[in-house]
Amino acid sequence: MTSYSDFHRRSIEDRDGFWREQAALIEWETPFTQVCDYSNPPFARWYAGGKTNLCHNAVDRHLKDRPDQNALIFVSTEVDKEIIYSFRQLHAEVQRMAASLQALGVKKGDRVLIYMPMIPEAAFAMLACTRIGAIHSVVFGGFASVSLASRIDDSQPVVIVSADAGSRGGKVVPYKGLLDEAIRLAQHKPARVLMVDRGLAAFDKVDGRDADYAALRQQHLDTVVPCTWVDATHPSYTLYTSGTTGKPKGVQRDTGGYAVALAASMKHIYCGNPGETYFSTSDIGWVVGHSYIIYGPLVAGMATIMYEGLPIRPDAGIWWQLVEKYKVTVMFSAPTAVRVLKKQDPAYLSKYDLSSLRALFLAGEPLDEPTAKWIAESLGRPIIDNYWQTETGWPILSICKGVDDSATKFGSPGKAVYGYDVKLIDEATGTEITEPGQKGVVTVEGPLPPGCLQTVWGDDDRFVKTYWTSVPGRMVYSTFDWGIRDADGYYFILGRTDDVINVAGHRLGTREIEESISSHPNIAEVAVVGVADQLKGQVAIAFAVLKDTSKAATTADALKHEGEIMKLVDEQLGAVARPARVRFVSALPKTRSGKMLRRVIQAVCEGRDAGDLSTMEDPSALQQIKDLMAPK
């Protein structure tokens, strides 16, 4: 084996040769004529001229060699169900869903919004869309009406696929009411809504708009829906993610580049083989769910576990029970979930036979050393931290186990992954930092490798302006994360440079939360910051200025206001975005030019030095926050 640094170097210096080889990991209907068309930077067109289909590579392709092998293993500890679909059965279900979508008018290029709990029909819907060249846009089930409405307006779906309800911790979480409210709020009205009725919650049906999936499926039990071959550059999906402004961005993914990137990552990073089982504990509403519950494992010919439920219910052994039962070889989770397990009885980890498991991958938020050590010792398996983003779709930093036998280092998600020309940039001067141990912004020199975002849906200009900086002769993508590289090429991630926060591995924009809170009638102004939390990594804390302070003069009134604001955020954005605390102040710390000093507020909340405060207009505003946050 050549050394990893040679492997990485080749992926950059002989970019086209490297990615031409990786392209052989998937099936093409028409071979591509160009590996990477980068004639219009920063827009990269991977595998131009080629035609393929993501669903073909995830499903149909495996019918030859492994039709009866497990493909999708659905486990719900919420409704006590376990259903296994072989590749043959998955193929049949995806066609039934595809035929149903077509019957509702969906055509190639149309958007289909998927607002669903973790049930097999959600996977069928995603695969059915890519099968017919429609573009899916999955919205996390934890989001509420206002979040959903903004995504409906941006993606303009022809059809929305949804369900009566999800379930969490044994409690039914109705979806349909939130969906109806979102459609009412949205300017764009989808022509049809396809409802999967799980029989969990009664819901109102809108005549002429809402269709019942069970009935449609019955009409299409044997309808054959061939894969539509699409250009490699045809969008496969959009997935909304938060940034600095209140308006979420639709990350747009292509087809060919994404399929190749996932197939290559399964080989070089995750080391998953056909016939084995992959278990990612994420949700299909997030990027990890797209890449590593649905497409990645299936493209690699692996069975994938789709788990609806909590990690500690019926008890904290449930994940390990699944690992034993399905002989999981590769597992993927997030540090917060591991911290939840760490609080439970460690005996659950030794109760099951985990010998099939080769490694546990963790991503989405910083992995603290105590958590990493605890899980590494408890499992006796390698724990591999990997760093990436919704935008990239697959890891930027990792130890690529398949091609690199280097050890991991605590606190580091590893080295630059092949294909990514990662550079640290000094924010003040814009120059590259080459010295080890210096803090800079993590950037990637264009073109981004295959599988990364093509653009922001419907807004090329926003894509360029948000992410790219032009340096003479080249363009550089910013991750908006601070980082440090050590002398061995290992990176350490130090948090975001923008107003994005990470609560329990969920990426949230503080501006969205501020906008929601501002809609409360008695709020004049509000600042939301992410504050370090032992369990969730970060929690959101809101500091608000009231219009009428007399209404929150007593502690009871303040608590009532806090409760109202939390409820408002729950209803508008969803419980994921709910601030952990809301505190009332008479003014917020700002610069003399009126810029909110969020970083200063955050530092004070975390008991850190707030740095240079010379530009601050009213120091008493910060003092109030200090007093409120001081340990009582």
Ligand code: PRX
């Ligand atoms: O700040 C980084 C953090 O999560 C952000 C991306 O979140 P999201 O778009 O939800 O994608 C998650 C895909 C796994 C990053 O900008 N982040 C992600 N992974 C890590 C991380 N921070 C530290 N260590 C990680 N391994």
